[in-house]
Amino acid sequence: MEDIYLESSDYTPRVVLNRTDNIIEFTGKSYPSNTFEFFDPIMKWLKEYIKISQDEVTVVKFNLIYINSSTNQVLFEIFDLFYEEKRENLKIIFFNDHDEDDYEEDELFEDLSEEFPDLDIQLVRG
């Protein structure tokens, strides 16, 4: 299984899918013209990865801004995949870089942690 590394663009996130170190990262903006097409190879990689890495600790990091509603749907499906596989050794971290005096509910974090309560999901601010 090969690692995947996609550099970010003005409208797509930096994606790190690292089998060697068990690191998964999504960073930046995500509003591709065809979101499902963009995420298709990523979903395929994750489906394969989640089955062969059951006994290993995996860290999944999200630091996303400006996401479209289709990206929202894709993230839900990624979490659903994690949830179905009942991965206990999965650490999911959301980063929110906003200043403390600029507090805003992190809707994505709130939605996903409520929908998938058995997953280990944390929010890191600043």
Next chain:
Amino acid sequence: MNESQNINLEVKINNKIIFEMTDKIDHEKLIYTVNTIENVLLENSVKQSKIRSINELTIEILQNIINYAHTCTKKEYTSNFKIYYSTNNDEYILESTNIIAKSKKETILERANNVINLDKDELRKLLREKMRSKKDLHEFGAGLGFIVMARKASKNIEVSFEKYEADEDLLKFNLKLHV
């Protein structure tokens, strides 16, 4: 998908136009618009959280216009998208007008009516239901745009339709959001 429409884009702060563009709207122009709005708002010391809401709404509105351009045969029509801010109300208003196929009116109305008057918790629940059921998934997206817009907006979404000249198959679709 190579279809596109002309669009007139305008950003006003206290009635002063600070960004204006009339051009074909496609994904490249959408990216340019999002980056420009970000820079304009940062220069005007707008908070990051507000910029994020405005730009995510801008993305939803412009991606919808691009998608609906595919259903519309009148390529010479110019769509409109405006963002304006008034210090009196301390709110941003995003307004768009574009042409749609008349056959899309019922779908748009149904999706808009489904979110009007729902509070934030009800919207969150509805979004989660839709994402789980994938009921409104379509060729160009997840069909979640109105729910996402309603969550970010500070007041109810306003939608209206107007006749487009004498063409029976087309309508003008107006959308207004407060944030």
